[in-house]
Amino acid sequence: MNLPDSVTRRRFLHGLAALSTFPAGALLAEDPGKKNAKASGNCAECFPVGEEKILILIYPGFTAMDALGPEYFLSCMTGARVRFIAKTAAPVRCESGFEITPHLTFGQLPEKPDLFLVPGGAGGTLEAVGDRVTCDFIRKAGLSSTMAGSVCTGSLLLGVAGLLEGYEATSHWQTLELLPLFGAIPSKKRVVFDRDRVTGAGVTAGLDLALELVRLYRGDFYARGVQLLGEYDPRPVFPGGGNPETAGADITGLLNEMHRPFVDRMGATIRESLREKI
Amino acid sequence: MNLPDSVTRRRFLHGLAALSTFPAGALLAEDPGKKNAKASGNCAECFPVGEEKILILIYPGFTAMDALGPEYFLSCMTGARVRFIAKTAAPVRCESGFEITPHLTFGQLPEKPDLFLVPGGAGGTLEAVGDRVTCDFIRKAGLSSTMAGSVCTGSLLLGVAGLLEGYEATSHWQTLELLPLFGAIPSKKRVVFDRDRVTGAGVTAGLDLALELVRLYRGDFYARGVQLLGEYDPRPVFPGGGNPETAGADITGLLNEMHRPFVDRMGATIRESLREKI
Numbered sequence: 001m002n003l004p005d006s007v008t009r010r011r012f013l014h015g016l017a018a019l020s021t022f023p024a025g026a027l028l029a030e031d032p033g034k035k036n037a038k039a040s041g042n043c044a045e046c047f048p049v050g051e052e053k054i055l056i057l058i059y060p061g062f063t064a065m066d067a068l069g070p071e072y073f074l075s076c077m078t079g080a081r082v083r084f085i086a087k088t089a090a091p092v093r094c095e096s097g098f099e100i101t102p103h104l105t106f107g108q109l110p111e112k113p114d115l116f117l118v119p120g121g122a123g124g125t126l127e128a129v130g131d132r133v134t135c136d137f138i139r140k141a142g143l144s145s146t147m148a149g150s151v152c153t154g155s156l157l158l159g160v161a162g163l164l165e166g167y168e169a170t171s172h173w174q175t176l177e178l179l180p181l182f183g184a185i186p187s188k189k190r191v192v193f194d195r196d197r198v199t200g201a202g203v204t205a206g207l208d209l210a211l212e213l214v215r216l217y218r219g220d221f222y223a224r225g226v227q228l229l230g231e232y233d234p235r236p237v238f239p240g241g242g243n244p245e246t247a248g249a250d251i252t253g254l255l256n257e258m259h260r261p262f263v264d265r266m267g268a269t270i271r272e273s274l275r276e277k278i
Numbered sequence: 279m280n281l282p283d284s285v286t287r288r289r290f291l292h293g294l295a296a297l298s299t300f301p302a303g304a305l306l307a308e309d310p311g312k313k314n315a316k317a318s319g320n321c322a323e324c325f326p327v328g329e330e331k332i333l334i335l336i337y338p339g340f341t342a343m344d345a346l347g348p349e350y351f352l353s354c355m356t357g358a359r360v361r362f363i364a365k366t367a368a369p370v371r372c373e374s375g376f377e378i379t380p381h382l383t384f385g386q387l388p389e390k391p392d393l394f395l396v397p398g399g400a401g402g403t404l405e406a407v408g409d410r411v412t413c414d415f416i417r418k419a420g421l422s423s424t425m426a427g428s429v430c431t432g433s434l435l436l437g438v439a440g441l442l443e444g445y446e447a448t449s450h451w452q453t454l455e456l457l458p459l460f461g462a463i464p465s466k467k468r469v470v471f472d473r474d475r476v477t478g479a480g481v482t483a484g485l486d487l488a489l490e491l492v493r494l495y496r497g498d499f500y501a502r503g504v505q506l507l508g509e510y511d512p513r514p515v516f517p518g519g520g521n522p523e524t525a526g527a528d529i530t531g532l533l534n535e536m537h538r539p540f541v542d543r544m545g546a547t548i549r550e551s552l553r554e555k556i
Contacts, residue, residue, distance in 0.1 A: 065350040065508070072343040072481070075374040084376060091369070091379055096353040098362060099379040101369055152509075173509060190513050202509025203350070204485065211515045224519050224529050230343070231430075231451060231480025233520030234512035235468050237489045241502050242511030251502050 052080040052114040052217055055141060057154075058102055059086065059134060061124015064094040065203050066151040070117055073210035076226045077218055085109070085141070087133065095121050106137045109144070115213065116145035119206070120152030120172060122262065128157055129269050132276075135161045149198035149213075151206035156266065158199070159184055160273050168194040172202035173244045174259050181270050188245075204242070207232065330358040330392040330495055333419060335432075336380055337364065337412060339402015342372040343481050344429040348395060351488035354504045355496055363387070363419070365411065373399050384415045387422070393491065394423035397484070398430030398450060400540065406435055407547050410554075413439050427476035427491075429484035434544065436477070437462055438551050446472040450480035451522045452537050459548050466523075482520070485510065 054074055056067050067084070075082045086092050086102035093099050104110075118138060121128075128134045138161040142148035150158045155171040158164050159182035169184040170176065170192045179186040190201045191209045200209035211232070215223035240246035332352055334345050345362070353360045364370050364380035371377050382388075396416060399406075406412045416439035420426035428436045433449040436442050437460035447462040448454065448470045457464040468479045469487045478487035489510070493501035518524035 063350075064346055068342055068346045071374065071376075072341075082374070091377075096349065096360070098349075098381065099369075101377040101379070103376065190511065201511075202507070204508050204510045204512065207482065208513050208515070215515055220516075221529070224516055224525065225533065227514060227516055227519040228522065228525045228529055228533060229480070230482050231520050232482045232512075232514050233468065233479075233518070233524075234482065234510075234514065235486050236505060236510050236512065237486070237493055238498075238502055238505055240511070241505040242509050244506065246511075247502065247506045251499070251506055255503065255506060 050077055050079045050217060052077060053110050053112070054080055054082045054115045054117070055085045055104070055110070055113045055145070056082065056117045057086070057119065057138065057141070057157075058084045058092045058094075058100060059121075059124060059128050060093055061095050061127065062092070062119045062121045063124075063152060063203060064096060064098070064100070064119075066119030066121070066154060066206050067117070069204060069206035070151060070210035070213075073207065073214055073226055073230065074115075076229065077214060077222070080217075083110075087137075095124055106133070109137075109141055111144070113141070113145040114147065114217075116141045116148045118148075118150040118154035118157050120150065120154040120156070120203075122153070125153045125156060126262075126266055126269055129160050129266065129273055135273065139163065147196050147198060149200070149209065151200040151209060152202045153266075155179065155184070155199045156270060158197070160270055162277075164197060164199075167197045168192055169197065169199040170201045170205075171199065174202075174256065174263055175266065178263065178267050178270060181267065182274060328355055328357045328495060330355060331388050331390070332358055332360045332393045332395070333363050333382070333388070333391045333423070334360065334395045335364070335397065335416065335419070335435075336362045336370045336372075336378060337399075337402060337406050338371055339373050339399045339405065340370070340397045341399045341402075341430060341481060342374060342376070342378070342397075344397030344399070344432060344484050345395070347482065347484035348429060348488035348491075351485065351492055351504055351508065352393075354507065355492060355500070358495075361388075365415075373402055384411070387415075387419055389422070391419070391423040392425065392495075394419045394426045396426075396428040396432035396435050398428065398432040398434070398481075400431070403431045403434060404540075404544055404547055407438050407544070407551055413551065417441065425474050425476060427478070427487065429478040429487060430480045431544075433457065433462070433477045434548060436475070438548055440555075442475060442477075445475045446470055447475065447477040448479045448483075449477065452480075452534065452541055453544065456541065456545050456548060459545065460552060 071082055083103040085104040087106050089105050091099035091101045138157055142163045148163050152172045153175050155169050165183035167184050168187050169179055170187045176186045190205050191212050192199045200206050214226050244252045349360055361381040363382040365384050367383050369377035369379045416435055420441040426441050430450045431453050433447050443461035445462050446465050447457055448465045454464045468483050469490050470477045478484050492504050514520055522530045
């Protein structure tokens with residue numbers, strides 16, 4: 001418990017409820033006039049427990065889940081401002097084909113964000129790795145943020161932007177081998193914190209990464225509240241099936257064989273991108 | 279294994295790879311001209327393993343994760359068409375404040391969808407429960423689909439639309455008690471299949487629900503592939519912390535106390551909505 005007494009604890013959770021996804025209605029529904037409390041900042045007045053500035057990059061072809069899993073848990077923090085930032089103001093098409101409208105453009109980078117998070121993808125990430133404007137922005141946003149992080153192949157973008165040199169980091173299990181290209185030290189952990197960097201493994205690891213961040217920013221009790229609100233009690237169909245070391249040699253080998261061309265091409269693009277910078 | 283031989287198995291996974299989120303680049307990156315293969319249907323030709331029509335309702339204030347978690351896994355099925363459907367063509371603002379562009383409007387309901395899925399929310403779901411146009415559409419879409427399902431408080435919308443009478447079902451743990459209002463039988467299971475209905479518990483249960491559906495539609499091997507691609511090997515910060523029965527009486531009791539007004543108001547709105555129909 002990080003909270004001094006039960007009254008504070010209740011106000012704390014009340015504040016959490018005001019902005020979290022599920023229970024917002026619990027408070028807001030009592031007074032329709034309060035519906036826009038989040039936008040107007042009234043909820044922060046209810047209980048001003050935080051005001052983290054969190055930016056999540058979105059780019060054409062990004063894997064939506066890499067960005068939206070973290071967004072779910074992070075936006076449960078009362079007062080935190082979680083915003084999607086993109087090259088232009090136009091809706092950004094994710095890999096599976098739907099569009100999300102960004103809140104901000106590269107030109108509107110806020111001062112000193114607390115967190116800058118980069119999602120991964122496949123073809124879209126390959127293109128982004130080769131896109132100077134995007135990589136330069138990632139470098140700028142990462143360096144100006146208290147912490148820079150990634151989910152899945154997003155770590156390849158952090159790396160090409162020069163943000164992972166000498167850092168322990170992770171990535172989707174199939175692209176872990178590429179991390180040394182830019183001086184990162186590959187880790188098989190699901191979430192890796194190393195000083196001012198945090199990286200998550202493939203896709204759904206973004207949920208675990210975000211919940212760790214909620215704990216970091218708001219403490220254990222808050223994070224427990226968020227986990228319970230999101231009913232995050234996962235029961236994967238195949239226990240161990242999401243980890244290459246336990247999923248079975250048949251499926252792991254097959255996927256590795258299938259994706260060899262992608263991993264090779266990503267490696268070549270990363271090398272080329274790094275050469276151009278010299 | 280549902281697959282007859284290793285060659286078929288490889289082609290099967292190859293098809294999966296062509297459309298799934300992570301490895302799409304593995305194939306598409308080899309030939310930039312194939313980038314729009316998904317849209318043009320070329321990938322279905324590579325290996326036409328399925329053509330499920332899946333609709334996910336989005337409405338103002340829906341919890342993004344309830345819809346996008348399932349979208350992630352379901353869109354990994356080669357050839358499946360996963361589409362967001364909304365009242366109008368305008369971008370729909372989710373509860374945490376960002377906007378998603380729907381693919382279809384209520385007037386464009388495809389014939390005989392395989393699955394119609396309804397996400398939950400808090401204040402937004404309360405409004406939707408009281409919105410005749412939305413509830414009528416849910417009824418129409420649900421009845422015309424092979425299976426109708428929900429995540430989190432989305433089951434309250436299915437129920438008000440008359441689609442859960444006599445069915446075992448679940449909901450967010452805090453709204454389970456409301457299911458009998460429309461004749462559903464509450465279950466504490468994370469994912470509940472009952473004939474042509476499937477319901478998931480709160481928010482993140484949508485991931486488990488979707489993976490169960492992938493298994494249902496494509497078999498064990500395919501579902502294993504999807505789970506491994508999404509690296510779905512969850513490690514919640516607090517083991518058991520996402521289940522009200524194991525999260526601890528302190529946090530569970532506190533959240534229950536806080537959300538009593540919301541649950542009561544939702545109950546009243548459901549009763550009113552059901553009365554109006556008589």
